[in-house]
Amino acid sequence: MIGVYLSGTGNTKHCVEKLVHLIDETAQCTPLEDSRIESLLEKEDTIVLGYPTQFSNAPFMVRDFINKNHSLWKGKKLFIVNTMGLFSGDGTGCTARLFKKHGAVILGGMQIKMPDSVCDSKLLKKSVEKNRQIIKLADKRIEKAAEQMKQGKYPQEGLSFIAHIMGLFGQRLWFYRKTTGYTDKLKISDSCIGCGLCSKNCPMNNIQMEGNRAIPGNRCTMCYRCISSCPQKAITLIGDTVHEQCRFEKYV
Ligand SMILES: Cc1cc2nc3c(=O)[nH]c(=O)nc-3n(C[C@H](O)[C@H](O)[C@H](O)COP(=O)(O)O)c2cc1C
Ligand code: SF4
Ligand code: SF4
Incomplete structure (x- = not known):
């Protein structure tokens, strides 16, 4: 197993590392921008991929990476971790659909509420104390999920048809132009x-x-x-x- 992530302000890095190391403390976790990333992924059978939600979509870098490396995914088992400030609908589903197209098997997904990384808009700011509580709750959910995953039961958050509709109409359509590149x-x-x-x-x-x-x-x-x-x-x-x-x- 390997954990890979795109993380701007550290939320997703934390969630992926915690989840992966609770399941296998020897597993490697590394950022998507790691220059060895393709060769590291080639060797692994199970991949935990994490990224932050952006306008109920995956960051363009993540989608670009998945498409450019399409031959990497055939037969790989993917678990997707999506962090968010408030709402992501099908934050995990956005990449699950791409991975499936390229022949991967989706084990499951988690959508985890974390502090909001947008710091140049006052609207989204929360107090330090509130953010601490959010992280504590997230950690508890990750611990529970890791226990389930060790028994072969994978959370399926964001992967259903209803989640797809929520992500699409809740945000993605209205912000479509912001996420095309x-x-x-x-x-x-x-x-x-x-x-x-x-x-x-x-x-x-x-x-x-x-x-x-x-x-x-x-x-x-x-x-x-x-x-x-x-x-x-x-x-x-x-x-x-x-x-x-x-x-x-x-x-x-
Ligand atoms: C450009 C941008 C758009 C975002 N859009 C959403 C969103 O649609 N819904 C949401 O809940 N959080 C949104 N967020 C918040 C992040 O998804 C969230 O804070 C995430 O945990 C950041 O993870 P990171 O620290 O690993 O980058 C957005 C953040 C950025 C920077
Ligand atoms: S330039 Fe864009 S991609 Fe690079 S660190 Fe800043 S926000 Fe992230
Ligand atoms: S001070 Fe200038 S160089 Fe340093 S981080 Fe800020 S923008 Fe970048």
């Missing part, structure tokens, strides 16, 4: 001091340093990693002001 809408303000952190950590290699300035490209997968860790709060995407930056390690 990578975005060029990332903004970096003049308060950038050129520390290079965003450029170093971007899973898409989408930020280049030019002298003392970070310059965004047009292949952002909206993970919010750079936005949540810039010391100057100089980066925004959906909104124009960074409020409380969201990072998993702040809540534990």
Whole structure:
């Protein structure tokens, strides 16, 4: 078994690592941007894949990865972990359908509520205490699921026809244009001091340093990693002001 994930602010990384290590403490977990990823996946029979919900869809980088590596999935057993701030309908189903098309077997899926990673919109902010409670609840659900999975019983969250309809009409249709590709809408303000952190950590290699300035490209997968860790709060995407930056390690 191997755990792989895309995680902008650490929520999905935590959930995948916890679930996988409760089932098999020797199993490897690694991010999707790991340069060895294809060869690691080729060797494994069972894959736990995690990603955050974006507008009730999977991030474009994840869907792109699945399609580009279509020959990898035939006969593989997939368990899908989808983290979300509030609602994802069929957050797991979005990739389950793709995997099935490429010949994979879907063992099941979990949709786990975690702190909201969007930090440039006030609407979605919760207190640190509230986020701590959310993580405690998530951990309990993961522990229960791991026990079930060890006995061969897999949660089936987000995989039903009803979940599909909820995801589609609850959000995905209305935000369709935001999820059809990578975005060029990332903004970096003049308060950038050129520390290079965003450029170093971007899973898409989408930020280049030019002298003392970070310059965004047009292949952002909206993970919010750079936005949540810039010391100057100089980066925004959906909104124009960074409020409380969201990072998993702040809540534990
Ligand atoms: C661009 C974007 C869109 C999002 N859309 C949704 C959504 O539709 N529903 C939801 O419940 N959470 C949504 N979220 C919240 C994240 O899915 C959630 O915080 C997730 O746990 C972040 O995981 P990470 O820390 O591994 O990146 C969105 C986050 C981002 C950055
Ligand atoms: S993390 Fe912020 S301050 Fe550092 S280079 Fe990137 S935008 Fe500039
Ligand atoms: S530019 Fe920022 S938000 Fe976009 S993919 Fe890179 S780290 Fe994530």
